Amino acid sequence: MQNSSSENCTDPHITFKSHLYATTYTIVFIPGLLANSAALWVLCRFISKKNKAVIFMINLAAADLAHVLSLPLRIYYYINHMWPFGRGLCLLCFYLKYLNMYASICFLTCISIQRYYFLFHPFKAKDWKRRYDVVISAVIWTFVGLACLPFPLMRNFDLKNSNSCFADLGVNKIGSMTASVLTVTTAELLGFVGPLIIIVYCTWKTRKSLQEYQGPFQNTSEKRRALRMVAMCAVVFFVCFTPYHINFFFYMLVKENVITHCAIRRSTLYSQPFCLSLASLDCCLDPILYFFTTSEFQDHLSRHSSIIIRSRLMSKESASSTKE
Template sequence: MQSNGSSENCEDPQITFKYHLYATTYTVVFIPGLLANSAALWVLCRFISKKNKAVIFMINLAAADLAHVLSLPLRIYYYINHTWPFGRFLCLLCFYLKYLNMYASICFLTCISIQRYYFLLHPFKVKDWKRRYDVAISAFVWIFVGAACLPFPLMRSQDLTNNSNACFADLGVRKIENPTASVMMVITAELLGFVGPLITIVYCTWKTRESLQEYEMPFQNTNEKRRALRMVAMCAAVFFICFTPYHINFFFYMMVKENVITNCFIRRSTLYSQPFCLSLASLDCCLDPILYFFTTSEFQDQLSRHSSTIIRGRLMSKESASSIKE
């Protein structure tokens, strides 16, 4: 992948702004992500009807986001203080949770899109669909994604010791001796973790939108179709905003780190854009709860109903206290 602009002596730039960018991004994401995903899990688990479609996938999506959000304070500490006093295990665990959240989110967004599309367009074929099927699919997703994400911390653990003060973006990438193997590994990761889900979500969105203009299914309510379209469209929006820039950059980033790409302009552009793409990928922890609220009518109803109950309870307690004083 060399060209006339390549140089064997090209020095990679020092991306010093990444510390401020990551610290700011994770601080902004932490509080809304913690509150929104905690509330989403509580409402989804306790109040939404068992008949609601995709609820199991949404619960797993919220759990994946919450796991990543809970690791953000350690990331914020590191990027503010530029030192890691918490040991090798916690460093690799937090690093692992970042990618586990990303690819679990991609898989569950894909599952939500497929289920909403298929249940809408083929209601009679899925009338006997059981909740345990969603549980089994979710378990498979966690096992598959959990195993598939192991190379990410392993590729960064070569120079990491218990006494190391470096973590996250400052960890070096393990070099793979065979360039062909390196390219094939990255291409496989991109196809399975990005291209496949991207095609699936776009297809589900297109077919669901197309169904709104058809009248072949008189038993399907128009409002139901619109809710399904909002849900798959929101899945597509989260996917494009959070994960597409990262995965476009990811291929070049890995090729730069493995010294497969030696062109100075490409190397510098890739390294400069990496912090921005990685920061965008963390925003899914705040955007996913919007998916639950704006696309699930039961979520809106139960959340507003419970909020009203809490407000009424507080007003009554204040009235009781004032009457006692009188």
């Protein structure tokens, strides 16, 4: 991918990325912390029947919360342009970003598959055991945890400039051009294209089933809830992860000097901060999946809220009666 203009091409110095990252992470932190903490509390405490993908939603909320808790350190770095916390903590925060992204992709895929499968095989749903979802979740965490290790390992932590971290770290070369293309292509197929095809297929089949179905209203309502859930998984996937992975393929090839075309290099490097910022928004969008697509979540949350309101009203009434 070379052209004559690539010889005089210099990569752009992107000065706005620190402000963009600091702003994005600040916006995401508070709602992401509150929403995912509340979701974990409600899902774990109030929903005794851990079916209908609730186990996967618990793991999804835990993945989001792990990333959200690392955001204050990222905000500090992009505001102050220095990292005084050591190499280990830098690489850990860097690792949590990608662990959250690919764990979220896997659990969104599992939610879509399970809701689609149980909708078309309702009798098998009754025999499904909670421990099956627990085992699947453990396998996902193990696989994703190992698969994400290369991301921090590929970053070059410069000992001469130990105050640098995150986006300012250099990228180590993978190897030859063939190895670079093969590695990036495999990562894209497993981490993006495969889950994308599955989520789109589940959404399409669920929607088609609802359009063709004519039966009791109760079954129609169940199909609508299933469609809302898989459709919301697709929305989160397309908004947060699709731009990043499309850009990531070109970004890694630019960093490996496989792509030398000046216009492509510049547009890819300019787009990277925006795509990476979009990927962090899943911490705020995932809780919408729990509330608006899970009737059990709404029922338990509204029930608990009404209990709190009633207890506060009763305490006020008792306080006013004692004054009289």
